[in-house]
Amino acid sequence: FSVENIRNFSIIAHVDHGKSTLADRLLELTGTIDKTKNNKQVLDKLQVERERGITVKAQTASLFYNCEGKQYLLNLIDTPGHVDFSYEVSRSLSACQGVLLVVDANEGIQAQTVANFFLAFEAQLSIIPVINKVDLKNADPERVEKQIEKVFDIPSDECIKISAKLGTNVERVLQAVIKRIPPPKVHRKNPLKALVFDSTFDQYRGVIANVALFDGVVSKGDKIVSAHTKKTYEVNEVGVLNPNEQPTHKLYAGQVGYLIAGMKDVTEAQIGDTLYLHKQPVEPLPGFKSAKPMVFAGMYPIDQSEYNNLKSAVEKLTINDSSVTVHRDSSLALGAGWRLGFLGLLHMEVFNQRLEQEYNASVILTTPTVPYKAVLSSAKLIKEYREKEITIINPAQFPDKSKVTEYLEPVVLGTIITPDEYTGKVMMLCQARRAVQKNMMYIDQNRVMLKYLFPLNEIVVDFYDSLKSLSSGYASFDYEDAGYQTAELVKMDILLNGNPVEELVTIVHNVKAYRKNVLAKCYGGDITRKMKLLKRQAEGKKKLRKIGNIEVPKDAFIKVLRTQ
Numbered sequence: 001f002s003v004e005n006i007r008n009f010s011i012i013a014h015v016d017h018g019k020s021t022l023a024d025r026l027l028e029l030t031g032t033i034d035k036t037k038n039n040k041q042v043l044d045k046l047q048v049e050r051e052r053g054i055t056v057k058a059q060t061a062s063l064f065y066n067c068e069g070k071q072y073l074l075n076l077i078d079t080p081g082h083v084d085f086s087y088e089v090s091r092s093l094s095a096c097q098g099v100l101l102v103v104d105a106n107e108g109i110q111a112q113t114v115a116n117f118f119l120a121f122e123a124q125l126s127i128i129p130v131i132n133k134v135d136l137k138n139a140d141p142e143r144v145e146k147q148i149e150k151v152f153d154i155p156s157d158e159c160i161k162i163s164a165k166l167g168t169n170v171e172r173v174l175q176a177v178i179k180r181i182p183p184p185k186v187h188r189k190n191p192l193k194a195l196v197f198d199s200t201f202d203q204y205r206g207v208i209a210n211v212a213l214f215d216g217v218v219s220k221g222d223k224i225v226s227a228h229t230k231k232t233y234e235v236n237e238v239g240v241l242n243p244n245e246q247p248t249h250k251l252y253a254g255q256v257g258y259l260i261a262g263m264k265d266v267t268e269a270q271i272g273d274t275l276y277l278h279k280q281p282v283e284p285l286p287g288f289k290s291a292k293p294m295v296f297a298g299m300y301p302i303d304q305s306e307y308n309n310l311k312s313a314v315e316k317l318t319i320n321d322s323s324v325t326v327h328r329d330s331s332l333a334l335g336a337g338w339r340l341g342f343l344g345l346l347h348m349e350v351f352n353q354r355l356e357q358e359y360n361a362s363v364i365l366t367t368p369t370v371p372y373k374a375v376l377s378s379a380k381l382i383k384e385y386r387e388k389e390i391t392i393i394n395p396a397q398f399p400d401k402s403k404v405t406e407y408l409e410p411v412v413l414g415t416i417i418t419p420d421e422y423t424g425k426v427m428m429l430c431q432a433r434r435a436v437q438k439n440m441m442y443i444d445q446n447r448v449m450l451k452y453l454f455p456l457n458e459i460v461v462d463f464y465d466s467l468k469s470l471s472s473g474y475a476s477f478d479y480e481d482a483g484y485q486t487a488e489l490v491k492m493d494i495l496l497n498g499n500p501v502e503e504l505v506t507i508v509h510n511v512k513a514y515r516k517n518v519l520a521k522c523y524g525g526d527i528t529r530k531m532k533l534l535k536r537q538a539e540g541k542k543k544l545r546k547i548g549n550i551e552v553p554k555d556a557f558i559k560v561l562r563t564q
């Protein structure tokens with residue numbers, strides 16, 4: 001394929017607006033998959049994705065399409081829809097020149113539509129608005145057109161109105177991809193420059209890296225280097241995704257495909273890395289950063305005899321997901337375990353669910369916390385900790401105020417879109433979570449878009465559920481990382497008969513906030529009474545942890561620490 005006949009694009013959408021359904025139709029229309037089969041979300045391969053109807057790992061497919069007598073190669077790069085994976089979204093987008101921005105004709109623009117639009121806009125991609133589900137009884141595509149014009153400044157005549165479910169107008173989408181999205185700007189004669197935008201692990205073949213070639217050519221037998229790790233590998237196989245792997249002799253600049261090169265785990269092929277040929281180094285593509293975990297939780301086997309099984313399950317899962325960080329940890333009550341870092345709460349839930357479904361492992365997850373920072377106050381301490389600013393991922397290791405000049409907490413910029421009748425309640429909720437309003441705008445006659453700066457800690461546990469319930473499910477929420485801010489933090493010990501219980505330590509934003517939030521959301525009542533109750537219930541159980549002169553059954557810890 002000459003570069004002029006290649007298009008690389010992605011579909012972005014708010015959850016449930018029909019991204020996977022549209023992808024299925026595109027695959028069918030181009031003959032990539034058989035129409036007669038009941039194709040439902042072919043690209044969503046993981047069981048959790050199918051169950052939850054969300055896309056977790058990005059998948060990719062190459063489609064062949066004939067338009068006005070010319071054969072085109074259309075690379076559809078699927079992106080995860082959820083905010084937790086926004087780094088993966090932006091990496092996948094950097095392999096594209098355009099996007100289909102899918103908006104539900106009934107629900108209209110939602111928070112994730114806005115977040116995803118800006119990721120594409122900042123990457124300077126061509127954006128094709130697609131209004132989906134026009135077959136629905138309550139569909140109001142004209143209203144959505146106006147929203148798109150107001151919020152994104154895209155003329156309404158650029159919108160394509162479709163029903164992905166019925167296939168209506170889907171052909172027009174393919175034509176728009178060819179007409180409105182430019183071919184990739186690449187140089188096949190230059191040395192190889194390939195972006196890794198996703199990677200998966202296969203038990204038998206090792207890491208399969210999904211790559212987009214910006215320059216050059218890569219073939220089997222080539223020696224390649226990772227710009228991030230500087231390790232050298234020999235390429236064993238290259239190919240395209242149809243959507244299953246199909247080996248080819250070479251991959252050329254402008255193409256998207258996969259590459260296998262004896263990498264042993266996905267940390268060797270991190271998303272955003274650049275690959276080049278040995279002895280022909282190139283300027284790496286900009287913006288590589290390792291995935292940054294924002295939510296940490298302790299994980300322990302329910303029964304210590306399960307430790308080794310769980311360990312191997314965690315190892316297998318993290319081999320496929322380099323964004324999970326793993327540190328060994330232990331607790332007197334719960335035994336040996338780990339402190340794991342996740343991109344967000346959904347990511348944590350998905351990980352937990354995969355452990356249970358794919359490895360049959362049952363675990364205790366402790367209440368999630370965010371990575372706080374502390375600026376140390378003396379040269380001696382800086383020497384001891386080996387840095388001036390330390391990150392605290394385990395509340396039990398929170399340094400005392402006497403050692404610290406300043407504490408910092410992570411903040412995020414949140415976008416909320418809600419019908420205006422709920423605006424008052426939404427604002428009250430945000431204030432109660434220490435959020436600072438940054439912006440407010442009507443996106444049509446009765447829908448409001450609000451922007452708030454939130455301390456991450458305040459939204460990590462139950463913010464989304466509260467928002468959904470106070471708005472009868474109509475408000476949507478998304479957020480992006482906004483750095484750190486100074487915070488008045490204290491460590492809250494929970495005493496049992498006068499003795500602190502290490503497993504229950506939490507960091508709170510001062511005593512007032514603790515009364516209002518932490519206790520209410522985590523334990524829903526008086527802790528000692530609950531502990532006593534649990535103790536009574538669990539009488540007869542053997543595993544007891546002695547705190548001072550009180551013996552607390554392990555079960556009680558499990559119940560108190562469980563987040564759901």
Ligand code: GTP
Nearest residue numbers: 016017018019020021053054055081133163164165
């Ligand atoms: P995530 O993977 O979670 O981001 O969702 P998605 O955007 O991929 O949505 P998906 O394709 O799973 O569709 C969500 C729901 O909307 C499913 O129940 C689809 O059957 C339904 N749906 C998708 N397109 C249409 C359409 O054109 N009309 C109607 N009536 N329903 C549709």
